[in-house]
Amino acid sequence: xxxxxxxxxxxxxxxxxxxxxxxxxxxxxxxxxxxxxxxxxxxxxxxxxxxxxxxxxxxxxxxxxxxxxxxxxxxxxxxxx
Ligand SMILES: [Zn+2]
Numbered sequence: 001x002x003x004x005x006x007x008x009x010x011x012x013x014x015x016x017x018x019x020x021x022x023x024x025x026x027x028x029x030x031x032x033x034x035x036x037x038x039x040x041x042x043x044x045x046x047x048x049x050x051x052x053x054x055x056x057x058x059x060x061x062x063x064x065x066x067x068x069x070x071x072x073x074x075x076x077x078x079x080x081x
Contacts, residue, residue, distance in 0.1 A: 004040055004062065006055055013050035018043055019062065039063050 004019045019040040026035040040063075042056040056062060 002040060004042075004056075004064075006046075006062070008048040008051060008053065008055050010053045010055075011048060011051040013048055015046065015048055015055060017046045017056065019056075022061065024061070037063065 002019050002021050003016055005014055005016050007014055019042050022039050022041050023036040024039050026037050028035045039061040041061055042058050044058060045054055046056040047053065048055050
């Protein structure tokens with residue numbers, strides 16, 4: 001079980017919730033090489049504790065990255081150790 005910290009994109013409030021860590025295979029230029037990317041799956045639909053808007057859903061995997069090529073809301077999450 002992993003706990004994730006994620007910023008609400010509506011009000012900016014930080015929320016914490018539990019997620020499952022899953023690995024998603026990504027295609028690679030080299031056929032023999034498997035690239036597995038860690039993603040995080042919310043256990044249930046999570047709502048911001050401040051404004052009540054949905055911030056994460058089980059059908060929507062969360063990818064943690066600091067890379068700038070992902071300017072979506074995915075970047076605004078981090079793992080709580
Ligand atoms: Zn909010």
